[in-house]
Amino acid sequence: MKHKDMQDVLGGLGLAALGVFAAVYAQRYEFGDLNRMGAGYFPVTLGVLLTVLGLMIAVPAFFRSGPAIQVKWKTFALVMASIVAFALTLKVLGLILATMLSVVLATLADNDTRWKGRLMIAVGVAAVTYLVFGLGLSMILPIWPWSP
Amino acid sequence: MDILNGLMLGLDSALQPVTLLYCFIGVFLGTLIGVLPGIGALATISLLLPITYHIPPTAAIVMLAGVYYGAQYGGSTASILLNLPGTPSSAVACLDGYPMAKQGRAGVALFMTTIASFVGSMLGILALILFSPAIAELGLKFGAAEYFAMMLLGLIAASALASGSPAKGLSMVVLGLLLGTVGTDVNSGQARFDFGIPELMDGINLVALAMGMFGIAEVVSSINQVRGSDVKEKISMRSMTPTRKDVKDSIMPMLRGTGIGSFFGALPGTGASIASFMSYAVEKKIAKDPSRFGNGAIEGITAPEAANNAAAQTAFVPTLSLGIPGDAVMALMLGALIIHGIQPGPMLMSQQPDLFWGLIVSFGIGNIMLMVLNLPLIGMWVAILRIPYRVLFPAILVFISLGVYSVNNNTFDVLMVAAIGSMGYLLAVFKFEAAPLLLGFVLGPLMEENLRRALLLSRGELSTFIERPISAGFLAFGAAILLWSAWGSLKEFMRAREKEADAQQV
Numbered sequence: 001m002k003h004k005d006m007q008d009v010l011g012g013l014g015l016a017a018l019g020v021f022a023a024v025y026a027q028r029y030e031f032g033d034l035n036r037m038g039a040g041y042f043p044v045t046l047g048v049l050l051t052v053l054g055l056m057i058a059v060p061a062f063f064r065s066g067p068a069i070q071v072k073w074k075t076f077a078l079v080m081a082s083i084v085a086f087a088l089t090l091k092v093l094g095l096i097l098a099t100m101l102s103v104v105l106a107t108l109a110d111n112d113t114r115w116k117g118r119l120m121i122a123v124g125v126a127a128v129t130y131l132v133f134g135l136g137l138s139m140i141l142p143i144w145p146w147s148p
Numbered sequence: 149m150d151i152l153n154g155l156m157l158g159l160d161s162a163l164q165p166v167t168l169l170y171c172f173i174g175v176f177l178g179t180l181i182g183v184l185p186g187i188g189a190l191a192t193i194s195l196l197l198p199i200t201y202h203i204p205p206t207a208a209i210v211m212l213a214g215v216y217y218g219a220q221y222g223g224s225t226a227s228i229l230l231n232l233p234g235t236p237s238s239a240v241a242c243l244d245g246y247p248m249a250k251q252g253r254a255g256v257a258l259f260m261t262t263i264a265s266f267v268g269s270m271l272g273i274l275a276l277i278l279f280s281p282a283i284a285e286l287g288l289k290f291g292a293a294e295y296f297a298m299m300l301l302g303l304i305a306a307s308a309l310a311s312g313s314p315a316k317g318l319s320m321v322v323l324g325l326l327l328g329t330v331g332t333d334v335n336s337g338q339a340r341f342d343f344g345i346p347e348l349m350d351g352i353n354l355v356a357l358a359m360g361m362f363g364i365a366e367v368v369s370s371i372n373q374v375r376g377s378d379v380k381e382k383i384s385m386r387s388m389t390p391t392r393k394d395v396k397d398s399i400m401p402m403l404r405g406t407g408i409g410s411f412f413g414a415l416p417g418t419g420a421s422i423a424s425f426m427s428y429a430v431e432k433k434i435a436k437d438p439s440r441f442g443n444g445a446i447e448g449i450t451a452p453e454a455a456n457n458a459a460a461q462t463a464f465v466p467t468l469s470l471g472i473p474g475d476a477v478m479a480l481m482l483g484a485l486i487i488h489g490i491q492p493g494p495m496l497m498s499q500q501p502d503l504f505w506g507l508i509v510s511f512g513i514g515n516i517m518l519m520v521l522n523l524p525l526i527g528m529w530v531a532i533l534r535i536p537y538r539v540l541f542p543a544i545l546v547f548i549s550l551g552v553y554s555v556n557n558n559t560f561d562v563l564m565v566a567a568i569g570s571m572g573y574l575l576a577v578f579k580f581e582a583a584p585l586l587l588g589f590v591l592g593p594l595m596e597e598n599l600r601r602a603l604l605l606s607r608g609e610l611s612t613f614i615e616r617p618i619s620a621g622f623l624a625f626g627a628a629i630l631l632w633s634a635w636g637s638l639k640e641f642m643r644a645r646e647k648e649a650d651a652q653q654v
Contacts, residue, residue, distance in 0.1 A: 007577070007578045007579050008316070008333060008578070010578060011316075011575070011578030011579075011580055012319075014574075014578075015319050015323065017327075018323070018326075019322075021590070022326055022341075025341065026340070028352065029333075029338055029340060030336070030338070031393070033608060034351050034603050034608035034609075034610065035603060035604065035607055036604065036608075037335075037338065037599075037600045037603065039333040039336045039338035039340055040190050041451030042329060042596045042599070042600075043326065043340060043341070045251075046325050046326045047328070048321055049328065050319060050322045050323060050326060051212075053315055053322060054319060054320040056315050057313070057315050057316055057319060060641060063645075064641070064644055064645065069506045069577060069578070070577070072247050072368060072369070072371070072372075075368050075371045075372065076368050076570075076573055079278055079364065079367060079368050079371075079545065079569075080566050080569065082542070082545050083364070083545060083548070083549055083562060083565060083566045083569065084563065084566050086545075086546065086549040086550075086562060087549065087553075087559040087562035087563045087566070088559070090549075090553065090559055090562075091559065099546050100547065101636055102542070102546055102547075103542040103543075103546060106541065106542040106545050107373050107538065109372070110371055110372060110538040110541075111372050112538055113538050117538075121538075121539055121542055121543075122542075124539075125542055125546055128543065129543075129550060133550050133554070140557065148245045
């Protein structure tokens with residue numbers, strides 16, 4: 001047994017930890033009894049249940065081998081960066097520039113896109129979002145940094 | 149109201165120009181995203197949810213439903229031409245569709261899958277019309293205990309039948325239920341798991357959850373994936389003409405597929421994917437010459453396509469008649485109804501007959517539109533398969549962000565998508581399925597409410613769930629599924645241990 005089934009070990013332990021957290025955190029809400037459940041009854045029960053299930057997944061997995069975990073860190077980080085950048089800059093830079101920034105970050109994740117293509121996609125997507133969301137659905141959005 | 153009157157009313161509401169327009173938009177988008185691998189119905193419906201705030205409820209649901217069943221049509225196109233399923237439920241169409249394309253019969257395959265899809269859908273709609281009113285009537289007799297038991301059964305079925313281990317599926321349901329408790333508790337007014345963040349008082353935004361779980365994880369795993377080679381075939385109307393034998397060989401498989409699909413579609417927890425695999429297996433089993441399968445047997449594409457389309461229609465049976473979603477897409481549909489202030493459940497049919505019947509009639513209209521979209525215009529969809537993903541995904545990401553933003557006009561929800569997306573990707577890495585989670589999330593608040601009410605009525609006696617026959621039936625069925633799947637995974641575990649022991653001895 002060289003590789004444990006790390007997918008299930010880590011996933012199960014993570015869920016169990018989440019379950020413990022929920023069950024402990026929800027102690028601050030009134031628990032009540034079966035007749036009159038308080039706000040805490042359901043969450044605490046679910047937390048315990050999640051802990052049990054998480055352990056049921058993790059423990060047997062520890063005794064068997066499984067596929068190695070593959071994480072596309074770079075892709076994942078850039079996709080997250082793209083969304084977070086959009087969220088943080090939308091109100092400051094406006095729709096067009098925030099979209100372009102977000103697209104540039106996202107396309108960095110693709111191995112085949114060069115800078116020329118990247119900028120073309122950025123301009124294209126910005127134009128489409130402006131047409132669809134700005135003009136088409138007339139959402140209330142700042143379009144440019146200097147827009148009110 | 150009898151069925152005929154209902155259909156007349158439905159025709160009236162479905163033929164409104166606004167409804168027709170949104171129906172068309174829905175099935176058009178559905179075909180489009182069905183054709184494109186890397187974006188599915190679930191992600192698209194989550195993307196469209198914010199838009200539905202601005203349109204009338206019937207039109208909104210008609211559009212979202214159109215995306216769902218439209219995707220079933222489009223899905224097989226990529227399977228046949230690229231050996232790459234456009235949607236999970238059309239994975240089976242690769243097995244015989246791609247060999248057909250290699251034999252130069254791509255046109256016939258595309259034509260016959262569209263016909264099979266149409267037949268399956270139309271008969272599925274018939275089943276929906278015939279069974280929904282009766283089931284809704286039964287549902288009217290349900291009390292809180294029955295509702296709780298039924299939702300529990302649905303969640304157990306969804307998690308046990310999800311691919312992978314049942315424990316993983318169940319854990320996802322529980323996590324979903326837990327996420328559903330975030331926000332203000334309806335009974336006590338207590339804010340739960342809000343961590344002092346005012347935005348969390350209203351709970352986690354369904355749109356943010358769905359997009360984070362499905363959109364983001366899907367995009368991350370599709371980037372840099374090698375897509376099949378380019379589509380070379382030119383599909384002309386002439387190349388699509390099937391032979392007399394093709395048609396003759398498909399009639400019975402299509403009907404069997406429809407039957408299998410209608411059944412699995414209506415059952416909570418199972419759906420189009422399982423239905424299409426089942427019907428393929430059945431055709432192979434009863435075929436005189438099973439070796440033809442995998443080498444371009446026409447039944448190998450027509451039966452599963454009829455099955456998954458029928459399932460896509462009958463999936464609406466529990467959703468519309470009982471308010472119980474059978475899968476994640478249906479959970480989103482319910483979410484959309486609730487957004488519009490419509491309480492789904494057995495009362496829906498009597499209280500909102502124009503919505504209920506309008507939706508059903510629109511399915512028929514939508515399927516006719518899909519025939520037109522898929523037969524003469526197939527060339528357009530084939531051309532769309534040539535758009536590279538590296539151009540598409542940045543646009544998808546921006547649409548996700550903007551879509552979530554537009555729900556409440558706040559950027560907190562967009563950051564929430566990033567957070568949920570991280571969790572969704574982590575779950576995908578560990579091979580946990582997100583669909584049961586979404587189901588749990590939507591059903592969570594309803595379950596808690598019904599559980600509390602049932603126990604309040606019974607003065608805290610848990611036996612109420614067993615003393616009431618319908619509720620007891622649901623629970624027994626759920627327990628049977630649990631035992632059966634636990635037994636299955638135990639056997640698998642033992643087998644894996646034995647294999648490993650053997651390997652070590654050698």
